[in-house]
Amino acid sequence: MRLSEDDKNWLTTRFEGSIKFDEPMSKHTSLRVGGPVEVFAIPDTLEELMVLVEWAWKKEIPYLTVGGGTNLLVTDNGVHGIILLLTHCLNKITSSGKDNGREWVTAAAGVKLAAFCRYAIENGLSGTNFALGIPGTIGGAIMMNAGTVLGSMTDILETVTVYQPERGMHKLGKAHLDFGYRSLSLEKVCNPSHGLPIVLEGCFRLHREDPYRLQQEGHGILLERREREPNRYPSAGSFFKNPESGKTAGELIDSAGLKGRQIGGAEISSKHANYIVNRKNATAGDILSLMKLIQETVLERFGISLEPEVKIIGD
Ligand SMILES: Cc1cc2nc3c(=O)[nH]c(=O)nc-3n(C[C@H](O)[C@H](O)[C@H](O)COP(=O)(O)OP(=O)(O)OC[C@H]3O[C@@H](n4cnc5c(N)ncnc54)[C@H](O)[C@@H]3O)c2cc1C
Numbered sequence: 001m002r003l004s005e006d007d008k009n010w011l012t013t014r015f016e017g018s019i020k021f022d023e024p025m026s027k028h029t030s031l032r033v034g035g036p037v038e039v040f041a042i043p044d045t046l047e048e049l050m051v052l053v054e055w056a057w058k059k060e061i062p063y064l065t066v067g068g069g070t071n072l073l074v075t076d077n078g079v080h081g082i083i084l085l086l087t088h089c090l091n092k093i094t095s096s097g098k099d100n101g102r103e104w105v106t107a108a109a110g111v112k113l114a115a116f117c118r119y120a121i122e123n124g125l126s127g128t129n130f131a132l133g134i135p136g137t138i139g140g141a142i143m144m145n146a147g148t149v150l151g152s153m154t155d156i157l158e159t160v161t162v163y164q165p166e167r168g169m170h171k172l173g174k175a176h177l178d179f180g181y182r183s184l185s186l187e188k189v190c191n192p193s194h195g196l197p198i199v200l201e202g203c204f205r206l207h208r209e210d211p212y213r214l215q216q217e218g219h220g221i222l223l224e225r226r227e228r229e230p231n232r233y234p235s236a237g238s239f240f241k242n243p244e245s246g247k248t249a250g251e252l253i254d255s256a257g258l259k260g261r262q263i264g265g266a267e268i269s270s271k272h273a274n275y276i277v278n279r280k281n282a283t284a285g286d287i288l289s290l291m292k293l294i295q296e297t298v299l300e301r302f303g304i305s306l307e308p309e310v311k312i313i314g315d
Contacts, residue, residue, distance in 0.1 A: 002080065003038055003061065011039060015052065018042055018088075025074040025314075028066065028085070030135065031276075032234040033284040034074025035314065039082040043089045046200070050163065056082050057165035057195045064313065065198045067140030068112070071236055075314030076284045086110035086139060090200060093119050101208040104158065108201045109139030113146070121218055126209035127156045132218050133225040135237075139199045144309075145179050150221070154179040159203045162186065166194035182241055182309050230269040233277035239291065240274055240306040249306055250274035256297045263289045284314070 003011075011019055019041045025034030043049040056063045062081035066072060090108035093116060097104045103125055107116045113131050116138060120128040130151030134141065142160055145153050154174075161171045167190075178185040190197040240249035247255070253273035260270040262279065264286030269275040276290050295306050 007059065007061070010055075015041065015043070015048065018044055018048065022078075023083075025069070025072075025078060025083070028083075029069035029072045029074055029236070030234055031073060031236050031282075031284075031287065032278050033076070033282055033287060034072075035076045035078030035284070037074075037079040037081070037083045040085070041082055042085045042087065045089050049084065049086070049089050049198075050165075052082070052084070053163070053195070053198065054165045063196065065109075065139060065196075067109070067137030068135055070136040071140060071144055071310055073236065073284055073287060073308075073310050073312045075288075075312070077315040079314050084198070086198075086200075087137065090139075095123075096203055103206050103208065104203055105206055106201055106203045107138045109137060109142075109199045111138045112136070113138060113141050117218070120206055121211060121214045124209055124211040124214065125206035126214055127151075127204065127206040129214060129218050129221055130155075132221045133229075138202055142199050142202050143184050144182050145184050146182070152179075153202075156204045156206065157202050158205045161200045161202075162190060162197040163200050164190055164194040164197050167191075169200065181244075228272065230271040230275050230277060233267075233269075233279050235269070235275045235277045236310045238274045239276045239308060239310055240294070241309045243304055243306070246304075247302075248274070252298050252302055252304060252306070253294055256294075256301050258294060258297060261290070261293070263293065266290050268294065288312075 019039055022036040023040035024036050026032050041052055053063055065084045087110040090110040093107045093111055096106045113134055113136055117128045117132050130148055134146050141153050157174055159171050159173050163169050172189055176189045186197045242248045250273045258268050259273045261268045265280040265282030266286035267277050267279040269277050276287055298304055298306050
């Protein structure tokens with residue numbers, strides 16, 4: 001069911017300035033592909049966010065929260081319903097307490113991960129340097145359990161506050177969070193019948209450290225990333241999850257001889273085989289075709305099914 005004219009009129013009257021209709025998602029994803037979403041909303045306040053989500057929930061209009069769109073592939077047909085971006089309404093970092101060289105810091109979902117890392121370094125707090133160079137927001141990083149070989153969000157996260165239209169806001173301790181490799185499943189703790197959970201903020205436990213040492217370490221991490229990462233063309237970072245053991249996804253794709261392979265404007269990076277890059281005006285269809293080619297070839301050659309790390313959404 002598409003939004004009616006009445007729905008659109010209500011949205012325009014209630015949220016003027018915070019919403020756009022038929023907004024191309026290519027503007028909001030790091031891959032720079034994706035068709036239009038019916039409603040793209042950037043609520044100004046938490047209250048506005050809740051009013052909008054409750055309205056959508058009651059009307060059975062699907063809604064989805066995104067962050068930087070750096071792990072998203074939106075199909076060319078676009079998305080039905082509402083996409084929410086929290087960068088205006090949830091963008092604060094606050095210290096929530098100190099004790100014996102530890103400090104708890106709360107970061108709202110719309111805060112950029114880079115800003116959070118910078119805050120930690122400037123305030124002499126260790127624990128976040130693993131995330132240096134990972135684009136996107138706190139909300140996206142929590143949902144993806146973003147990380148590298150140096151660590152991941154689960155190492156520093158203490159609590160997550162989520163919102164569901166039927167249940168309101170609730171805080172979840174780490175012990176209740178089902179983190180996996182590049183994933184967080186909230187299904188067991190956030191009954192889906194209460195609405196799709198939206199991460200509002202995370203509280204992180206960090207440790208006191210010399211800011212100069214943190215800065216030096218961070219500098220090295222960023223330099224190393226720059227060497228390794230194909231950053232000339234738009235991408236979503238590593239496209240596939242690494243298998244639990246054996247070769248990495250990149251090594252498998254490379255061994256299958258697929259580096260540099262192109263479909264339309266999309267290319268398997270010749271610098272890092274687990275990156276699919278938008279080389280020249282690629283469509284989501286081009287990227288999905290390359291994804292399929294990789295999966296089929298790797299399965300045929302090595303008997304391994306590669307699972308996308310990138311979230312694919314759209315009709
Ligand atoms: C160049 C490049 C390098 C990268 N390197 C790394 C890396 O080293 N390690 C790594 O782990 N990842 C990496 N990534 C992938 C990506 O940056 C991370 O997964 C990042 O944490 C995603 O954050 P985001 O805000 O962009 O989330 P999005 O891509 O916008 O969303 C990701 C998922 O989270 C959901 N989501 C987002 N915000 C919320 C919220 N508030 N509430 C509920 N659900 C939400 C979305 O619906 C979606 O399912 C890289 C990407 C790029 C482009």
